[in-house]
Amino acid sequence: MLDIDVQLRRGRFERHVRIAEDARVLALTGPSGAGKTSVLNAIAGLVRPVSGRIAIDGRTLFDSAARIDVPTHRRRIGYVFQDARLFPHRDVRANLLYGRHGARGDVASFELDAVVDLLGIGHLLQRRPANLSGGEAQRVAIGRALLSQPAILMFDEPLSSLDQARREELIPWLQRVRDEVRLPMVYVSHTEDDVRRIAHAVHVLA
Numbered sequence: 001m002l003d004i005d006v007q008l009r010r011g012r013f014e015r016h017v018r019i020a021e022d023a024r025v026l027a028l029t030g031p032s033g034a035g036k037t038s039v040l041n042a043i044a045g046l047v048r049p050v051s052g053r054i055a056i057d058g059r060t061l062f063d064s065a066a067r068i069d070v071p072t073h074r075r076r077i078g079y080v081f082q083d084a085r086l087f088p089h090r091d092v093r094a095n096l097l098y099g100r101h102g103a104r105g106d107v108a109s110f111e112l113d114a115v116v117d118l119l120g121i122g123h124l125l126q127r128r129p130a131n132l133s134g135g136e137a138q139r140v141a142i143g144r145a146l147l148s149q150p151a152i153l154m155f156d157e158p159l160s161s162l163d164q165a166r167r168e169e170l171i172p173w174l175q176r177v178r179d180e181v182r183l184p185m186v187y188v189s190h191t192e193d194d195v196r197r198i199a200h201a202v203h204v205l206a
């Protein structure tokens with residue numbers, strides 16, 4: 001499903017990354033500075049590899065030899081960050097609808113009502129982000145990502161800004177998204193516990 005063979009360079013950081021993984025839900029782990037976020041950003045088209053190839057489910061996003069570099073907005077990436085990055089002056093509903101796309105071709109489309117039900121956020125729709133817990137804000141961020149009609153979901157340490165109790169609350173929602181939307185997922189984390197509970201396979205960037 002995920003086929004990456006790239007040379008990455010970020011300032012003085014340079015490394016070759018090769019990931020060929022059939023598992024639908026892949027965790028990416030490794031020490032701080034190993035390049036986990038850089039790999040996500042390369043998949044998203046936010047960092048351009050020096051050379052190599054990136055494909056998801058057989059769809060080529062980047063191939064330096066073939067001069068393919070699909071622009072970020074056409075890569076259909078749902079990206080969830082450490083912090084929810086919601087617009088503070090808009091309510092939850094407006095945040096969810098920001099960047100929403102309709103159905104594309106024959107691809108199944110995520111609709112607002114279904115996403116709200118999936119993530120249990122119906123009672124939060126009128127609230128501003130300042131009035132959400134960290135875990136609630138992350139559920140809204142996941143909903144926003146789904147409504148952009150992604151072909152893949154990427155999570156960059158989505159639990160790391162939460163305390164232990166909020167982490168425990170969010171994990172079942174992540175499992176629910178994993179099991180019900182059935183998209184490919186790349187899940188970056190430092191911690192073994194959530195990786196074990198969420199991912200089907202683990203790739204360690206040493």
Ligand SMILES: Nc1ncnc2c1ncn2[C@@H]1O[C@H](COP(=O)(O)OP(=O)(O)OP(=O)(O)O)[C@@H](O)[C@H]1O
Nearest residue numbers: 010011012013030031032033034035036037038039
């Ligand atoms: N814009 C940049 N300019 C220069 N160096 C960068 C830039 N972005 C990242 N780096 C460097 O690239 C390396 C990999 O960073 P990256 O954020 O991908 O690692 P990471 O594994 O995600 O780390 P962490 O777990 O701490 O988030 C680091 O050494 C970092 O300092």
